[in-house]
Amino acid sequence: MPELPEVETIARRLEAELVGKTIREADLRWSRTLATPSPRKFKEQIRGQKITNISRRAKYIVFRLSSFHLLIHLRMSGDLLLRNSTTEPAPHDRLILKLSGGKSLAFNDTRKFGRVWLTAQPEEVLGKLGPEPLDAGFTPEWLYHALHAKRRQLKPLLLDQTFLAGLGNIYTDEALHLARLHPLKLSDSVSIQQAQALHGAIQSVLREGIRRNGASIDWVYRGGEFQNYFRVYDREGKPCKTCGTKIERITVGQRGTHFCPNCQALK
């Protein structure tokens, strides 16, 4: 399941491979993948567009084209695959962009949660997002004040993309454990020292993810040994790697939430 580090890695790879290529044709194989515009308009507008830049904003992959922005959100099960144009479409391919130079970019998405936007106004999609957790503007001071401007449980607040953009369920649990903060702790009860710890933990787990996936992205979506790196996520009943206490799993805002009741005491 692609979270921010995986999306970052995909965007970097695509940037290295696809800048300068022209989109010859779009093969839309599952029309609901398209958030906007209509399939007809999409095919018409994307034809002949040149890819000038590829980047990431939150968990969106942003393709800057000659006169539009193509935004792709992979959600749960989406993946972007570079293929030769002669390769047959694979099961669960939702959109295939045929490019100049004999390559194709395939958006493959088993669960059909992922969405694609083609728009001249990307801010309509990206405008409400909070700051990037790895950008210079995300500082311990900003986090402290932002936390105190709300009175919300830390876990749902950190998952709120308008508060901070790009944290998903796994990295939120990991960051809270590293910062020794209970997921239900109220945001305005966090001390300046705790905000500093949380800030460091968020950047640390994301950077760790990026570093890891840069080396071996292929198993990220296939299970493999990904879970061996988790401190708390998906480790219910297993010993905390810090203190040995059994990791607990609770539901917070309908999300599975994992924490160490000893390291992350509420009081």
Next chain:
DNA sequence: AGGGTAACCCGGACGC
């Protein structure tokens, strides 16, 4: 206003 939860979209995994 600002907090919370439920439904929604999906298919795979898993339990019975």
Next chain:
DNA sequence: TGCGTCCGGGTTACCC
């Protein structure tokens, strides 16, 4: 085998 339930990213609708 087969049916029901859970899971999850993020938005929207709705209630407190």
